[in-house]
C-alpha cells in the first residue's frame with residue numbers, strides 16, 4: 358500500500374521522518390520510505406490524522422475506541438517522533454473514559470512495559486486510577502477480617518499491576534494530599550493502639566497507662 362503524503366507536512370509533523378528524508382539513502386531522498394514493519398492500520402490512521410488533524414472516521418465522525426489500537430497508535434507516534442499525534446490520541450483516550458472509569462489494568466500493564474517509556478500516558482493511567490470509586494483499593498478487594506486485628510487485600514484480577522504504576526499512584530496521592538495542605542503528622546491520625554499486636558487479650562494494656 359502506498360501513501361502519498363506531502364514532504365513538508367511529513368517533516369513538520371515528525372522529527373523521525375524529517376531525519377530520514379534529509380539523511381537517508383538516495384531512494385529515501387527521492388521521497389520513498391518503506392516501512393515493512395509498521396502496522397498498516399496505524400499508518401492509515403497516521404495518514405488520516407496528518408490531513409484532518411483528527412482520528413475521527415470520516416464516515417462516522419467517531420475516533421477509534423479499542424484500547425489496544427489507541428495504545429498502539431500512541432506508541433507508534435512516540436516511536437516515529439510525532440508528538441502532535443500522541444496528543445490527539447491521548448485526548449481521545451481521556452475523552453472516552455467514562456466518569457469514574459480508569460484505564461484497564463491490562464492496558465496499564467502494556468503502558469508500563471512499553472519502550473521508550475510513554476511518560477505522559479503513564480501519568481494519565483495513574484491519574485485515571487485515582488478517579489475510580491473506592492480509590493486505590495477498588496481494583497483490589499479489601500475486606501475486613503472480623504476475627505483478626507487487620508484486613509487483607511486480595512487482588513481482584515489475576516494480574517499484578519506493574520510496581521512502577523503502583524508507585525506512581527501512591528506518589529500522585531501524596532502530591533494531592535500535599536496540595537490540600539495537610540499539615541498534620543500522618544502518624545497522629547492513628548491511635549497508638551493501631552500498631553499494637555493483641556493476640557490473646559481483647560483490650561489494650563499499654564495505651565491507658
Ligand SMILES: [Zn+2]
Nearest residue numbers: 550553561562
Ligand atoms: Zn493496644
